[in-house]
Amino acid sequence: MGGHPFLRDGVDFGDVLLVLGIVLISFVLCLIATMLMVWFERKVVSRLQNRIGPNIAGPFGLFQTLADGIKLFFKEDLIPERADRKVFQLAPYLSLIPAFLTFTLVPIAGDFSNVSESGTAGSSTIFGREFLWQGADIPSGILFFLAMSSLGIYGIMLAGWSSGSKYPLLGSVRASAQAISYEAALGLSIAAVILVSGALSTNEIVQAQSGSLRQLNIVATGFVPFIVFLLAGTAELNRPPFDLVEAEQEIVGGYHTEYSSIRFALFFLAEFMNTVTMGGLIVTLFLGGPAPLFDFPFIDIMPTLGWFGGFVLFFGKLLIFLFIFVWFRATLPRLRYDQLMDLGWKALIPVSLLWLIVLGGIRIAQNGDLNIFDSTNANVALVLVASLVLGAVGWALLRAAMDTARDERLKEAGLHLTPVPAPAAQNAHAVSSTEGAGH
Amino acid sequence: MAGVVVFVISTVIVLAGALGVILYRNPVHAALSLIASFFGVAIxxxxxxxxFLALVQIVVYGGAIVVLFLFVIMLLGVDREEDISEEPFEGQRVSALLSGVMIFAMLMGGIFLSGRTGDEAGDYGQAAITGSTGQVVPLTEEEDVVQLGHDLFTRNILAFEATGLLLTIATVGAVVLVRNRGAEDLVVDEPGTASR
Structure with a gap:
């Protein structure tokens, strides 16, 4: 890779125009996708709950979101008296801008079976200029996603804090705790992808996966990072079942309780934009983005279709994940706070850490840097056995630590675990069921 | 030329952010200025x-660390404007001023003694900080990451592990400090209302 196609032989006016065009088009695309996502979610959730959903405005109720948006624009814009005015006004943009910037990372189309003369795959040419089907192919691109998702939290945190009222503050404290907890698992599963693909830019990650089913990262990383990413990603989006941030039964609307009108619309937009982007990133990282899942056995169809084939493939894969997100929301009850923390810290982080070590070990064995046995397979097997033992020891240590901590807490509360008399058993249970509250 | 423009803009951001950190009375506003300052450094x-360093700067400092700052500020309810006309510790201001002047003198000395003025775009700071006049080898992005990783995990493995151990000790220490018995529960307070 010799850097971005635009920068190869100097920048001229045409390049600037093209970049502006791409940015504008991806912004519009992003907005339209977000609008459709809102409609899709409402429609699917309705169907899953035996309702019909929006069906009046436009065909199939497609324009309902537009109507809601226009209504929000014309509502009165309120700022609470006790709010920190500047931060209150800043917060929606801190939420929206990172959401949009992340979208630029996702390659949405392109023919990845075809590597152009300059060594870039998935590019097309317009007016003699080569470009990629994504807003920007940033070097170390996937880190940019982590950077933006950690900045997106500020929007939520500051919105809750600056509102100057109780429930939003509770929501934003929850949001930051949740984001900090799940970012580690998210980062570790991305690290597994980087390790296998050997690249940081999203274009190269897709390129590394195009070809066969075995090269897809979902297979090549062994499925576990994919599951971790899906769960941690859902938590990062604050979507159900991880939506404690805006749990309406407990804290009204969480961080956006005090927001109305266009500012609320911006938060809403950012949330759904993030959902679409997260779906797109899962497709990019694990399912080869616009590249086909496997070689079509009889006809070589991709070069004929060009970039459009890539777009259809990407969109199809994206739709699956968007449906999964909606499905999660319609089926799973919200997690309790201690369950949320347990899942993040005691399950996802240890599992993804162990998996990263296993993948690294296998890679070293395959590269021939580990020469204990003569055959590569034996070395890989050795790595696997060693990692299993390591994992077992680690798990035992974690369990021991958790049990000790629990015993300590019970002792502090004046209760003893063994032997448990009948009436005290109920108490002990009550304590242990709220044990996560102290985390 | 473009390098100079970028340098000037990012310097303005860095300095404005740094001034904001020390001049804002409200801790949350100060933390926000700190993010702006980190962003300037990333640029x-x-x-x-x-x-790679730019993104790590944003992920680690702009993201994780300031989020933790804000989290603590909100959780402890210390987000009201403080009266700073009195010194919290005796002699703090004098020593802060003294060390500031010393660091400034060191940096200036580094810039002028190194004999490089940074007249080419991309030269800024390299010689100034290290004082070296040797040729800096330009790297491409991939080589940058790979070299960084390789260096970290081979030549500097001991420092790397020591840092990891240090962080673990700090974590354990924090847990021990928080879990002292008989302490009152933390109270989530309402934001900055006391002073208004």
């Missing part, structure tokens, strides 16, 4: 071709 990294 400088990018203009030097260090994309």
């Amino acid at each position: 400088m990294f990018i203009s030097q071709g260090a994309h």
Whole structure:
């Protein structure tokens, strides 16, 4: 890779125009996708709950979101008296801008079976200029996603804090705790992808996966990072079942309780934009983005279709994940706070850490840097056995630590675990069921 | 030329952010200025071709660390404007001023003694900080990351592990401090209302 196609032989006016065009088009695309996502979610959730959903405005109720948006624009814009005015006004943009910037990372189309003369795959040419089907192919691109998702939290945190009222503050404290907890698992599963693909830019990650089913990262990383990413990603989006941030039964609307009108619309937009982007990133990282899942056995169809084939493939894969997100929301009850923390810290982080070590070990064995046995397979097997033992020891240590901590807490509360008399058993249970509250 | 423009803009951001950190009375506003300052530094990294460092700067400092600051500020309810006309510790201001002047003198000395004025775009700071006049080898992005990783995990493995151990000790220490018995529960307070 010799850097971005635009920068190869100097920048001229045409390049600037093209970049502006791409940015504008991806912004519009992003907005339209977000609008459709809102409609899709409402429609699917309705169907899953035996309702019909929006069906009046436009065909199939497609324009309902537009109507809601226009209504929000014309509502009165309120700022609470006790709010920190500047931060209150800043917060929606801190939420929206990172959401949009992340979208630029996702390659949405392109023919990845075809590597152009300059060594870039998935590019097309317009007016003699080569470009990629994504807003920007940033070097170390996937880190940019982590950077933006950690900045997106500020929007939520500051919105809750600056509102100057109780429930939003509770929501934003929850949001930051949740984001900090799940970012580690998210980062570790991305690290597994980087390790296998050997690249940081999203274009190269897709390129590394195009070809066969075995090269897809979902297979090549062994499925576990994919599951971790899906769960941690859902938590990062604050979507159900991880939506404690805006749990309406407990804290009204969480961080956006005090927001109305266009500012609320911006938060809403950012949330759904993030959902679409997260779906797109899962497709990019694990399912080869616009590249086909496997070689079509009889006809070589991709070069004929060009970039459009890539777009259809990407969109199809994206739709699956968007449906999964909606499905999660319609089926799973919200997690309790201690369950949320347990899942993040005691399950996802240890599992993804162990998996990263296993993948690294296998890679070293395959590269021939580990020469204990003569055959590569034996070395890989050795790595696997060693990692299993390591994992077992680690798990035992974690369990021991958790049990000790629990015993300590019970002792502090004046209760003893063994032997448990009948009436005290109920108490002990009550304590242990709220044990996560102290985390 | 473009390098100079980028340098000036990012310097303004860095300095404005740094001034905001010390001049804002409200801790949350100060923390926000700190993020702006980190962003300026990230832009400088990018203009030097260090994309990886720039993003790590945002992820680690702009993201994780300031989020933790804000989290603590909100959780403890210390987000009201403070009266800073009195010194919290005796002699704090004098020593802060003294060390500031000393660091400034060191940096200036580094810039002028190194004999490089940074007249070419991309030269800024390199010689100034290290004082070296040797040729800096330009790297491409991939080489940058790979070299960084390789260096970290081979030549500096001991320092790397020691840092990891230090962080673990700090974590354990924090847990021990928080879990002292008989302490009152933390109270989530309402934001900055006391002073208004």
